[in-house]
Amino acid sequence: MGGWRMLRKICPSKRAFPSINPLYFTTSITNNQLNEPLLQMAVRGHNMKFDDYNKILNDCVDLSAFREGQRVHAHMIKTHYSPSVFLSTRLIVFYKKCDYLDDARRVLDEMPETNVVSWTAMITGYSQKGLTSEALNLFVEMLRSCIGFGPNQFTFTTVLTSCIGDLGFHHGTQIHSLLVKSGFEYHIFVGSSLLDMYAKSGKIHDAHRVFDDMPERDVVSCTALISGYAQLGLDEEAIQVFRKFRTEGMSCNYVTYASLLTAISGLAAFDHGKQVHNQIIRTELPNAVVLHNSLIDMYSKCGSLSYARTIFNNLNENKNVISWNAMLVGYSKNGLVNEAEELFERMKEENTIRPNNVTYLAMLSSSGHGGNDERGMEIFEEMLVNRIEPEIEHYGCVVDLLGRSGQISRAVEFIKHMPIEPTAAILGSLLGACRVHSEVGLGEVLAKKLEELEPENAGNYVILSNLYASAGRWEDMRNLRKRMNEKAVMKEPGRSWIEINRTVHTFHASDVSHPMKDEAFEKVREMLVRIKEAGYVPDLGCVGYDVDEEQKEKILLGHSEKLALGFGMIYSCSEVGGKAIRIMKNLRICVDCHSFVKYVSKVYGREIYLRDTKRFHHFVGGICSCKDYW
Numbered sequence: 001m002g003g004w005r006m007l008r009k010i011c012p013s014k015r016a017f018p019s020i021n022p023l024y025f026t027t028s029i030t031n032n033q034l035n036e037p038l039l040q041m042a043v044r045g046h047n048m049k050f051d052d053y054n055k056i057l058n059d060c061v062d063l064s065a066f067r068e069g070q071r072v073h074a075h076m077i078k079t080h081y082s083p084s085v086f087l088s089t090r091l092i093v094f095y096k097k098c099d100y101l102d103d104a105r106r107v108l109d110e111m112p113e114t115n116v117v118s119w120t121a122m123i124t125g126y127s128q129k130g131l132t133s134e135a136l137n138l139f140v141e142m143l144r145s146c147i148g149f150g151p152n153q154f155t156f157t158t159v160l161t162s163c164i165g166d167l168g169f170h171h172g173t174q175i176h177s178l179l180v181k182s183g184f185e186y187h188i189f190v191g192s193s194l195l196d197m198y199a200k201s202g203k204i205h206d207a208h209r210v211f212d213d214m215p216e217r218d219v220v221s222c223t224a225l226i227s228g229y230a231q232l233g234l235d236e237e238a239i240q241v242f243r244k245f246r247t248e249g250m251s252c253n254y255v256t257y258a259s260l261l262t263a264i265s266g267l268a269a270f271d272h273g274k275q276v277h278n279q280i281i282r283t284e285l286p287n288a289v290v291l292h293n294s295l296i297d298m299y300s301k302c303g304s305l306s307y308a309r310t311i312f313n314n315l316n317e318n319k320n321v322i323s324w325n326a327m328l329v330g331y332s333k334n335g336l337v338n339e340a341e342e343l344f345e346r347m348k349e350e351n352t353i354r355p356n357n358v359t360y361l362a363m364l365s366s367s368g369h370g371g372n373d374e375r376g377m378e379i380f381e382e383m384l385v386n387r388i389e390p391e392i393e394h395y396g397c398v399v400d401l402l403g404r405s406g407q408i409s410r411a412v413e414f415i416k417h418m419p420i421e422p423t424a425a426i427l428g429s430l431l432g433a434c435r436v437h438s439e440v441g442l443g444e445v446l447a448k449k450l451e452e453l454e455p456e457n458a459g460n461y462v463i464l465s466n467l468y469a470s471a472g473r474w475e476d477m478r479n480l481r482k483r484m485n486e487k488a489v490m491k492e493p494g495r496s497w498i499e500i501n502r503t504v505h506t507f508h509a510s511d512v513s514h515p516m517k518d519e520a521f522e523k524v525r526e527m528l529v530r531i532k533e534a535g536y537v538p539d540l541g542c543v544g545y546d547v548d549e550e551q552k553e554k555i556l557l558g559h560s561e562k563l564a565l566g567f568g569m570i571y572s573c574s575e576v577g578g579k580a581i582r583i584m585k586n587l588r589i590c591v592d593c594h595s596f597v598k599y600v601s602k603v604y605g606r607e608i609y610l611r612d613t614k615r616f617h618h619f620v621g622g623i624c625s626c627k628d629y630w
Contacts, residue, residue: 060094123155135158135159159175257285257294269502335625395414428463438470494508498567601622
């Protein structure tokens with residue numbers, strides 16, 4: 001029953017109320033441990049005045065004491081007390097704090113007189129609960145209804161947080177215009193929210209312009225800009241911004257470091273991440289679980305699961321579901337299926353935090369990448385039993401694990417019986433399985449459907465092209481590429497990067513841009529000679545061109561991950577037992593490069609981490625953590 005209906009049950013009308021025993025306040029409020037002076041005021045009942053109501057409501061807000069605060073409101077109605085704008089606003093804040101937003105809105109609607117604080121309190125309630133449309137609509141209503149006053153800096157700061165999505169961004173630009181007219185554009189809190197709005201809408205350059213125009217900046221505005229770059233995947237830019245602000249003397253809080261760690265995770269910059277971790281320890285920041293979760297995620301994405309697990313274990317009882325999920329995702333992406341399973345079972349045994357949809361997504365992914373399709377289906381069934389509604393990502397994982405294991409027909413039947421329409425991502429996953437298992441006929445059908453859904457996605461064309469190439473259908477492959485050219489569909493070029501001395505070096509396929517491209521290529525040639533002696537044979541099927549074998553082998557040597565590896569071997573000395581090498585790639589690693597790196601790790605005795613878009617690969621002694629299944 002809604003709070004307002006319950007209130008009306010207590011006080012059916014303003015003229016006929018049941019008797020309210022003031023001692024009711026004493027009994028129920030005592031149970032919530034409100035202070036003794038408040039109890040004495042409550043006993044006075046009918047003689048309560050402004051200060052009495054104010055103190056009671058403040059304590060009810062602090063303790064989220066809903067039933068007690070509701071009785072205070074009922075007492076006002078019964079005694080025909082007409083609350084001031086201030087007290088009515090406190091009632092709005094009270095109902096908002098107790099998550100009864102409909103009742104808070106009713107208080108606002110029935111107020112004979114309002115002020116900017118009243119409206120802002122209600123807008124804040126909607127915004128904090130993610131009810132962005134309601135917040136924006138109420139803001140518009142405020143602009144139309146209020147006479148004698150308008151929004152202040154707190155109103156603007158709050159409503160800008162609701163300007164998300166395409167429609168929200170449209171409102172955000174209009175609010176920006178209003179800010180310019182009203183003179184609040186350069187207020188530090190408003191400026192930070194405006195900056196954040198542009199960043200979350202993907203308009204990072206507009207966000208930076210807002211930042212540059214701010215006459216005063218603080219850690220919040222600086223952090224918002226760093227976070228904006230990191231969330232858009234502009235990791236190098238985020239780190240550069242952080243370094244610039246640090247040289248200017250900017251102080252950092254745990255949110256700043258969490259945003260920075262997101263950028264470091266994106267680059268898999270392990271050495272830089274360790275330095276930031278040491279800096280966090282020296283700064284003695286509050287023991288925020290958010291920051292520790294970011295560290296777990298960062299170390300996991302750098303392939304250092306031992307560091308991640310140590311931080312996870314040290315959280316003890318402070319772990320939340322995000323902590324568990326970060327660790328589970330780390331194990332899953334790094335191919336440590338047994339460790340993920342052990343931690344998942346421990347999570348259920350401890351029974352302090354329930355697995356959620358992200359938990360099950362991590363475990364489904366773990367089963368898929370581990371090649372254990374039956375375990376994956378068990379996890380999916382367990383999820384249904386626990387009444388966790390599968391989302392499209394969960395269905396996608398099931399299709400992926402069935403496709404990977406070669407059960408193409410079963411995957412097709414699963415898609416047919418899904419309660420929701422399959423997305424392009426799911427169909428693309430099945431197309432990828434067709435490529436692996438040479439299902440040309442189904443692959444063509446899926447590619448045609450995908451061409452209708454996302455005609456500009458080059459990845460789907462590339463998979464079909466590779467499927468044709470593996471089947472020797474060169475004419476079909478050439479026709480497909482001709483169609484790509486006609487539609488101006490461009491394949492994303494392969495790109496790999498490696499961090500050396502906190503500097504990120506980027507290589508492209510057959511690179512001609514990096515200043516040490518020639519040295520890197522020669523190092524790859526040198527490594528090729530040695531690993532061929534150990535048994536490496538180039539997989540020429542990875543070349544989607546109808547050229548001779550010598551030319552195919554040369555094309556393979558120019559792959560970006562091989563160039564990054566060659567550069568890393570030059571820098572870190574190619575002798576046996578040297579420093580571990582960490583590489584990132586923007587596409588899925590091909591079969592030949594995977595084999596190449598395995599042999600290098602064996603022949604040179606090097607530990608190599610390579611992270612692509614699908615998962616993490618940890619090569620040691622000629623063996624990869626993915627068990628050649630990715």
